[in-house]
Amino acid sequence: MQAIHVRHASNALRRLASAAGRSHAGPRPHLCPSRPLRRQPSPTAIRSLATTAAITTTNAEDSLRELLDGVTFGEYPSRTHKCGELTKANAGQSVVLTGWAQNIRKFSDTFMFLPLRDHSGTVQLVLKGSHGNEGARRTLQDLSAESVVCIEGRVVARDQATVNPRMATGDIEVEISNIQVLNKTHKSLPFQPSSQALANEEVRLKHRCLDLRRDALQKNLRNRSLAAWTIRDYLINNDFVEVETPLLFKSTPEGAREFVVPTRNSGAFYALPQSPQQYKQLLMASGIDRYFQIAKCFRDEDLRADRQPEFTQIDLEVSFGSAGDIQNLVEGLVRSVWKKLKGVELFDGQPFPRINYQVAMSRYGSDKPDTRFGLEIRHVASLTGEHVLEAIVLKSDYGLSNSELKKLAKLGAKTLPLVKISDKNAGSWLSKLPFTSEIQGQADVESVNRNLDLQIGDTVILNSRPAFLSGGQTLMGKVRLDLAAALQSKGMMELPSSQYNFLWVEGFPLFSPPENASLDTASNRLAATHHPFTAPVAEDLHLLHQQPEKVRGQHYDLVLNGVEIGGGSIRIHSPKLQTFVFEQVLKMTPLESSRFSHLIDALSFGCPPHGGLALGFDRMMAILCETPSIRDVIAFPKSASGRDLVVGSPSALTEQQLNEYKIKVQEAP
Incomplete structure (x- = not known):
C-alpha cells in the first residue's frame, strides 16, 4: 500500500506544478467554447497542497524503505558472467555477478572476503581499502549468509601463493566496486547449504x-x-x-x-x-x-x-x-x-x-545379481524331495572372525550350518552335516572338496533349498550380499563406482x-x-x-x-x-x-x-x-513415511470437500 501512496503523492505534485505553471502563464484558451474554464487554485492553496503532498511522499517513502529493509527493489545491473565460469583469462575484466552470499571473512573494516555462489560454482570476492567503497563496506558488515546479492567488480589474478586448488575459480578473485542486496535472509536458517556436515534428512x-x-x-x-x-x-x-x-x-x-x-x-x-x-x-x-x-x-x-x-x-x-x-x-x-x-x-x-533366471538364482541367489564380485553359490549335492544342497566358500584370506560369520549365517529363526575346513575334518566334514542322510548317492567328500576348490582355513556356509526356484532372492542370496557388505566395511573388498x-x-x-x-x-x-x-x-x-x-x-x-x-x-x-x-x-x-x-x-x-x-x-x-x-x-521427493514435508501433504480435507465427494472418514482405531 505504501508504494501506491508514493505514486499518488507524486502525481499530486505533478498536477500542482502543472497548475502553478498555468497560473503564471495566464488563462488557457478555450478548446471547446461550450465548456467554461475551471477556476484556478490560488497560490496559497497550491503551496499548501504541495506541502501536504511532500509530507505524504516523505512518510510513504520512509515506510517503503523500512519495509524493503535496504533491499534493492527495481532495476539492477544485468549479470555478465556466472560465478563458476570465471578463469584467469577474465583477469582485468569488469564483471557483474549475482548469487548467494556465503559466510563473510573479515580481517579488518577495510579488508574482507566474501564467497559468492550460484548454480555454476563459487568465486571469492574481496573488498580492499575504504576509498570509494564506504557503501559496500557497510553492506558487507550487515550481510547475512545466503542473502541474494548483485556485485560489480573487476577480476584479478591471485598471487601464486594464494591460489586455492580446491576451487575451480581458485586462481582468481573479484575486487568489489559496488554491491546491491536483492534479498536478505529474514529468518534464521535451519541449516547452511554449504556446510559439510549434512543436517537430518527430514529437516x-x-x-x-x-x-x-x-x-x-x-x-x-x-x-x-x-x-x-x-x-x-x-x-x-x-x-x-x-x-x-x-x-x-x-x-x-x-x-x-x-x-x-x-x-x-x-x-x-x-x-x-x-x-x-x-x-x-x-x-x-x-x-x-x-x-x-x-x-x-x-x-x-x-x-x-x-x-x-x-x-x-x-x-x-x-x-x-x-x-x-x-x-x-x-x-x-x-x-x-x-x-x-x-x-x-x-x-x-x-x-x-x-x-537365464534359474541360473542367476542358483549361482547368485537373486534375479537381479550383482556380478561385480565373486562369492558365487555352488552346487554341492542333490537331496531327496527335489531339494539341493548349496554352499558359499569364504576363502581364509578374507579373515572374518567366527562371531562375524555366525552373525551372517543367522537369518531370522534359521541358522545356516558353518564348517571351517581344517586338517582334522577335511576328509569328513560332509558326513557330519544335518543333510547327510538326505544326499542322493554316495557322499564323496574328495570330489566335493575338489569342485569347491576347498583349502585348509576356508569356511563353508551351507543351505538346503528346493530345486525349482521362484521369487526374487534365496537365503543364500541374502548371505552373499551380507558377506560382500561386511567385507567392504573392513576394506577387504572394493567395488569401484565406475x-x-x-x-x-x-x-x-x-x-x-x-x-x-x-x-x-x-x-x-x-x-x-x-x-x-x-x-x-x-x-x-x-x-x-x-x-x-x-x-x-x-x-x-x-x-x-x-x-x-x-x-x-x-x-x-x-x-x-x-x-x-x-x-x-x-x-x-x-x-x-x-x-x-x-x-x-x-x-x-x-x-x-x-x-x-x-x-x-x-x-x-x-x-x-x-x-x-x-x-x-528427485527435486521434491516424499519422505520415508510418504509425506511431502515441503507442502505438508497428504493433508486433511474440509468437511465441505468431504461432503462434496461423498466421503466419510473413519477415526483411526
Missing part, C-alpha cells in the same frame, strides 16, 4: 529449497535434465513417437496397490496409473508402431531408499519387434546416456551379457505361487510374475492347461550392479489367449476380468505382435550420480 526435505542449493543436488538435477534430453534425442532418431497418456486411469488388478481419486459422482473413482502399460498396448493397436514417454507412475506401497509413491519411468513399446530387437534398442539408449553423462563406452560396443556390470536376465517363470505357499496346494492361486499381459514362450504353450507354473515368459530384466533398472516383455496379442490367462490360469473373477475389456477389444480389432520395456529413470539416475538414495535425484 532437509522440509526445507528443500535450501537443500537444493547444495552443489551435489544441483549437479544431480542438471544431469537428470541432460539424461532426459539424450533419451528423447535417441528415441526420436530411432523413429519413436512421444505420446502422453492419461494420469486419471481406472482401477485394474495388476498387482501393486493403487492410489484412488474420488469424483463427485457417488461410487465412481479414478485410479492413478501404476504404469502406462495398457495405454501403450492400445497405442500399438492404434498403429503408432513405436511409442515412448517419460512417464509419471504411482504405486501405494511401502517405501525404501530406492522407492517412491510417485516415480518416473522411460516407457517404450514397439510393434513387430522381437525381444532381441527391443534389447538392442535399449542397449543403444543406455550407451548414449552413459557416453553423454560419464564419457564411458559400455562393453566397447559389444552386446550386454545375458543370463564399474558398470549390465546384465539381461531372461527366462523368468510366467506365473509364480503366492508368497509362503507351495505349488501343490489346490487352493493356491497363481499370480503373474510380472504382469498378466506377458506372452509365454511359444515352446511352453502346451503347459498352460496342466502345468502353468512351468511355463516360461518372454520377459527380460535389465540389471545393473545388483539393481533392476528396467523390465520388459513381449506381450500377448491374441485376445483368446489373453482371456484364457485371465480366467483359466489367474482365476480372475468375472468382475476382475471385465476391467480389462477395453484391452481385449483392442486386441480383437487386429493388434500387431508387440513388446516393450520400462526403465526406472530415478534408479538409473541414482547410479549415474553415485548416490544410494533416489531422493537425491
Whole structure:
C-alpha cells in the first residue's frame, strides 16, 4: 500500500506544478467554447497542497524503505558472467555477478572476503581499502549468509601463493566496486547449504529449497535434465513417437496397490496409473508402431531408499519387434546416456551379457545379481524331495572372525550350518552335516572338496533349498550380499563406482505361487510374475492347461550392479489367449476380468505382435550420480513415511470437500 501512496503523492505534485505553471502563464484558451474554464487554485492553496503532498511522499517513502529493509527493489545491473565460469583469462575484466552470499571473512573494516555462489560454482570476492567503497563496506558488515546479492567488480589474478586448488575459480578473485542486496535472509536458517556436515534428512526435505542449493543436488538435477534430453534425442532418431497418456486411469488388478481419486459422482473413482502399460498396448493397436514417454507412475506401497509413491519411468513399446530387437534398442539408449553423462563406452560396443533366471538364482541367489564380485553359490549335492544342497566358500584370506560369520549365517529363526575346513575334518566334514542322510548317492567328500576348490582355513556356509526356484532372492542370496557388505566395511573388498556390470536376465517363470505357499496346494492361486499381459514362450504353450507354473515368459530384466533398472516383455496379442490367462490360469473373477475389456477389444480389432520395456529413470539416475538414495535425484521427493514435508501433504480435507465427494472418514482405531 505504501508504494501506491508514493505514486499518488507524486502525481499530486505533478498536477500542482502543472497548475502553478498555468497560473503564471495566464488563462488557457478555450478548446471547446461550450465548456467554461475551471477556476484556478490560488497560490496559497497550491503551496499548501504541495506541502501536504511532500509530507505524504516523505512518510510513504520512509515506510517503503523500512519495509524493503535496504533491499534493492527495481532495476539492477544485468549479470555478465556466472560465478563458476570465471578463469584467469577474465583477469582485468569488469564483471557483474549475482548469487548467494556465503559466510563473510573479515580481517579488518577495510579488508574482507566474501564467497559468492550460484548454480555454476563459487568465486571469492574481496573488498580492499575504504576509498570509494564506504557503501559496500557497510553492506558487507550487515550481510547475512545466503542473502541474494548483485556485485560489480573487476577480476584479478591471485598471487601464486594464494591460489586455492580446491576451487575451480581458485586462481582468481573479484575486487568489489559496488554491491546491491536483492534479498536478505529474514529468518534464521535451519541449516547452511554449504556446510559439510549434512543436517537430518527430514529437516532437509522440509526445507528443500535450501537443500537444493547444495552443489551435489544441483549437479544431480542438471544431469537428470541432460539424461532426459539424450533419451528423447535417441528415441526420436530411432523413429519413436512421444505420446502422453492419461494420469486419471481406472482401477485394474495388476498387482501393486493403487492410489484412488474420488469424483463427485457417488461410487465412481479414478485410479492413478501404476504404469502406462495398457495405454501403450492400445497405442500399438492404434498403429503408432513405436511409442515412448517419460512417464509419471504411482504405486501405494511401502517405501525404501530406492522407492517412491510417485516415480518416473522411460516407457517404450514397439510393434513387430522381437525381444532381441527391443534389447538392442535399449542397449543403444543406455550407451548414449552413459557416453553423454560419464564419457564411458559400455562393453566397447559389444552386446550386454545375458543370463537365464534359474541360473542367476542358483549361482547368485537373486534375479537381479550383482556380478561385480565373486562369492558365487555352488552346487554341492542333490537331496531327496527335489531339494539341493548349496554352499558359499569364504576363502581364509578374507579373515572374518567366527562371531562375524555366525552373525551372517543367522537369518531370522534359521541358522545356516558353518564348517571351517581344517586338517582334522577335511576328509569328513560332509558326513557330519544335518543333510547327510538326505544326499542322493554316495557322499564323496574328495570330489566335493575338489569342485569347491576347498583349502585348509576356508569356511563353508551351507543351505538346503528346493530345486525349482521362484521369487526374487534365496537365503543364500541374502548371505552373499551380507558377506560382500561386511567385507567392504573392513576394506577387504572394493567395488569401484565406475564399474558398470549390465546384465539381461531372461527366462523368468510366467506365473509364480503366492508368497509362503507351495505349488501343490489346490487352493493356491497363481499370480503373474510380472504382469498378466506377458506372452509365454511359444515352446511352453502346451503347459498352460496342466502345468502353468512351468511355463516360461518372454520377459527380460535389465540389471545393473545388483539393481533392476528396467523390465520388459513381449506381450500377448491374441485376445483368446489373453482371456484364457485371465480366467483359466489367474482365476480372475468375472468382475476382475471385465476391467480389462477395453484391452481385449483392442486386441480383437487386429493388434500387431508387440513388446516393450520400462526403465526406472530415478534408479538409473541414482547410479549415474553415485548416490544410494533416489531422493537425491528427485527435486521434491516424499519422505520415508510418504509425506511431502515441503507442502505438508497428504493433508486433511474440509468437511465441505468431504461432503462434496461423498466421503466419510473413519477415526483411526
